[in-house]
Amino acid sequence: MYSGGNASSLPLVGGKAEPTIKQLSKPGRRASRFPKLDVPEVEISNSALTSIKPTLPEVSEHDLVMHYSRLAHRNFAVDLGFYPLGSCTMKYNPRFADFVASLPTFANSHPSTPSKFTQGNLSILFELEHYLTEITGMDCATFQPPAGASGELTGLLIIKKYLQENNLQHKNQIIVPDSAHGTNPASAKMAGFEVVEVSTDLRGMVNIEDLKDKVNENTAGLMLTNPNTGGLFEENIVQISKVIHDEGGLVYYDGANLNAIVGVCRPGDMGFDIVHSNLHKTFATPHGGGGPGSGPVAVKNFLREYLPGPIVIKKDDIYEWYEPASSIGRMHGYHGNFLVALRALVYMKLLGKEGLDELGSYAVLNARYLSSIVSKVIPLAYDEPCMHEFVASVKNLKKSHKIKAYDVGKALLDRGFHSPTIYFPLIVEEALMFEPTETQTVDTLDDLAATLEIIIQELQETESSFEEYPKNLPVGRPNELIPAKHLTVNWGDFELLEITE
Numbered sequence: 001m002y003s004g005g006n007a008s009s010l011p012l013v014g015g016k017a018e019p020t021i022k023q024l025s026k027p028g029r030r031a032s033r034f035p036k037l038d039v040p041e042v043e044i045s046n047s048a049l050t051s052i053k054p055t056l057p058e059v060s061e062h063d064l065v066m067h068y069s070r071l072a073h074r075n076f077a078v079d080l081g082f083y084p085l086g087s088c089t090m091k092y093n094p095r096f097a098d099f100v101a102s103l104p105t106f107a108n109s110h111p112s113t114p115s116k117f118t119q120g121n122l123s124i125l126f127e128l129e130h131y132l133t134e135i136t137g138m139d140c141a142t143f144q145p146p147a148g149a150s151g152e153l154t155g156l157l158i159i160k161k162y163l164q165e166n167n168l169q170h171k172n173q174i175i176v177p178d179s180a181h182g183t184n185p186a187s188a189k190m191a192g193f194e195v196v197e198v199s200t201d202l203r204g205m206v207n208i209e210d211l212k213d214k215v216n217e218n219t220a221g222l223m224l225t226n227p228n229t230g231g232l233f234e235e236n237i238v239q240i241s242k243v244i245h246d247e248g249g250l251v252y253y254d255g256a257n258l259n260a261i262v263g264v265c266r267p268g269d270m271g272f273d274i275v276h277s278n279l280h281k282t283f284a285t286p287h288g289g290g291g292p293g294s295g296p297v298a299v300k301n302f303l304r305e306y307l308p309g310p311i312v313i314k315k316d317d318i319y320e321w322y323e324p325a326s327s328i329g330r331m332h333g334y335h336g337n338f339l340v341a342l343r344a345l346v347y348m349k350l351l352g353k354e355g356l357d358e359l360g361s362y363a364v365l366n367a368r369y370l371s372s373i374v375s376k377v378i379p380l381a382y383d384e385p386c387m388h389e390f391v392a393s394v395k396n397l398k399k400s401h402k403i404k405a406y407d408v409g410k411a412l413l414d415r416g417f418h419s420p421t422i423y424f425p426l427i428v429e430e431a432l433m434f435e436p437t438e439t440q441t442v443d444t445l446d447d448l449a450a451t452l453e454i455i456i457q458e459l460q461e462t463e464s465s466f467e468e469y470p471k472n473l474p475v476g477r478p479n480e481l482i483p484a485k486h487l488t489v490n491w492g493d494f495e496l497l498e499i500t501e
C-alpha cells in the first residue's frame with residue numbers, strides 16, 4: 001500500500017521539532033534584494049509613513065525554500081495519496097492544465113488591459129461559456145462567482161431580481177432538502193429568503209408528497225443537487241421541477257455533483273433554470289484549501305440580463321465585454337478567477353468530447369465498485385445503486401464498540417489515505433461519504449477497502465482505543481471548533497488545543 005502524506009518519516013531539523021519561520025529568522029538575512037533604483041527618487045508624504053517597523057522574518061532564500069517545502073510535505077494532497085472526500089471531487093488534475101495556466105502570457109495579463117489587447121483571453125471565456133452551457137443544457141453564463149457558495153448566492157439574487165421585476169415580491173421562500181449542503185440554506189438566507197425544508201424519503205430521495213405540501217404561492221424556488229448528497233440520482237427530477245414551475249417558482253441546480261453526470265444527462269433538460277458548476281471540482285482545479293476556485297453560473301435565456309457582468313460577447317469577430325441590462329451587480333472583482341476558467345477549458349480540450357462523455361460514467365463505475373467492497377465492512381446508508389459517491393454509516397459500530405466516523409477518518413489518515421467526508425449529509429447518523437472519482441485505479445480502490453477492513457477488524461479484535469489515532473502525524477486531534485469560533489491566526493496568539501470531550 002502506498003502511504004503518501006504520512007509525515008512521520010520526515011527528518012526533524014537538527015533533531016528538533018520544525019521551527020516556525022519566525023524562529024528561523026536572524027537579523028540581516030535576506031531571500032532577495034531590491035534592484036538598484038533606476039527611476040528618480042520621490043519623497044513619500046509623512047502621512048503615508050509609519051514609525052512602527054514591521055516584524056517580518058529575515059531568512060535566506062534556501063532556508064525559506066526548505067522551510068515551506070518541509071511544511072508542504074506534511075500536508076495531505078491529491079498528488080500524494082487517495083483523497084476520497086465525498087461531495088468535494090478531489091480528483092487528479094492534469095499537469096498540462098497547470099502548465100498552460102502558468103504561461104506568462106496568461107499569468108501576467110492584467111485584467112484592466114483594454115479588450116482590444118486581450119482578445120485571446122476573452123475568446124477563452126467565450127469558448128468556455130459555450131462548452132459549459134452545452135454540458136449543462138443552459139444558454140449563457142457568468143464567470144464572476146469564485147466558488148460554489150458564491151454561485152448559489154448569485155443564482156438566488158438573480159431569482160430575487162427576476163421576481164421583483166415581475167411584481168412577484170411576495171414569493172419569499174426557498175425550498176431546500178434536509179440533505180442539502182449547509183451552503184444552500186445559508187445562501188438562501190443571505191439573499192433574504194425564508195428557508196423551507198423538505199424531507200428525504202426512506203430511499204434517500206426528495207419526499208415528493210412533502211414537497212407538494214411545502215409548495216405554495218410564496219414559493220420563490222427550490223435548490224437541489226442531482227445526484228443528491230446521498231450520492232443518489234433524483235429519479236423524480238422532472239416531476240420535482242414541474243411542481244415548482246407550476247407554482248411560478250424557479251429551480252436552482254447546485255452543481256457540486258456535476259462530475260457524476262457530465263456527458264450523460266444535463267440539468268437544463270431536467271428543468272433547472274439556473275446552474276452553478278464548480279470548475280474547481282469537475283474541471284481541473286483542486287477543491288478546498290487548494291486555492292481560488294470558480295463557480296460560474298449558467299442560466300436559461302429569460303434570465304440572461306440579470307447575470308453579473310461583465311460577460312463576453314462576440315460582434316463581427318471581435319470579442320467585447322458586455323454588462324447585462326438588469327444585472328444584479330458584481331460578485332467579484334474584474335472577471336472572476338480567470339486562470340481557473342482557463343484550466344477548465346484546457347481540461348475540456350484535453351479530454352475532447354469522447355473523454356468528457358466518459359467522465360461521468362467512469363466516476364459512477366468507480367463509486368459503484370468501491371461501494372460494493374466497502375459495504376462488506378461498513379453498511380451503506382441507502383440500499384440504492386449510487387452515482388459518483390456513496391454514504392456508509394458506522395452507527396452500529398458506535399453502539400457495539402463505541403467507534404465513531406471521526407475515529408475511522410483519523411485511522412485512515414494514519415495509514416496514508418485521506419478521510420472520506422464525515423458527518424455529512426447530516427440526516428445520516430455517523431456518516432462516511434466516499435467519492436473515489438474517475439481518476440483512481442481499481443488497485444487503489446481495493447487498497448482502501450482492505451485498509452478499512454484491517455482498521456475495523458483491529459478494533460473489534462483488540463478493542464484498542466481509536467481515540468489514539470492518528471499516531472504518526474504531526475497534528476493529532478486539534479479542537480476544530482475553537483479556530484472557527486475565535487479566528488486568531490497570528491503567531492503567538494494561537495494555541496493548538498487538544499480535544500477535551
Ligand SMILES: Cc1ncc(COP(=O)(O)O)c(C=O)c1O
Pocket residue numbers: 087088147148149150180181183184225229254256257278293295
Ligand atoms: C453539495 C455542495 N454544495 C455546495 C458546495 C459549496 O461549494 P464551494 O465549496 O465551491 O463553495 C459544496 C462544497 O463541497 C457541496 O458539496
